Amino acid sequence: MQLPKSVNVLGVKYKVKLQSRLIENDESLLGMTDFPNDTIWLRKGMDVQRTQQTLIHELVHAMLYEVGNDDYNSENLVNPLGNVMYQVIKDNDLKVK
Numbered sequence: 321m322q323l324p325k326s327v328n329v330l331g332v333k334y335k336v337k338l339q340s341r342l343i344e345n346d347e348s349l350l351g352m353t354d355f356p357n358d359t360i361w362l363r364k365g366m367d368v369q370r371t372q373q374t375l376i377h378e379l380v381h382a383m384l385y386e387v388g389n390d391d392y393n394s395e396n397l398v399n400p401l402g403n404v405m406y407q408v409i410k411d412n413d414l415k416v417k
């Protein structure tokens with residue numbers, strides 16, 4: 321999976337950007353989604369699989385947000401969904417077009 325420059329989620333084009341320092345509430349993050357600016361930030365310098373896994377995780381936040389799910393920021397919901405999506409996409413080499 322190449323790192324895309326942007327990802328369309330229900331018509332909203334999320335930019336995908338790398339940033340060396342991602343900090344929120346004094347906590348260092350692997351990824352972050354800036355909803356008002358349609359931007360997914362990924363920590364620069366992570367290895368390929370961690371970067372891909374983090375992108376999928378942030379995309380799950382974005383998907384839930386765009387479908388209007390109030391729990392879009394729930395890590396208890398997004399963590400397992402993101403992890404299983406990443407595994408299924410990767411292990412089955414999924415590309416549907």
Ligand SMILES: [Zn+2]
Pocket residue numbers: 377381395398
């Ligand atoms: Zn998250």
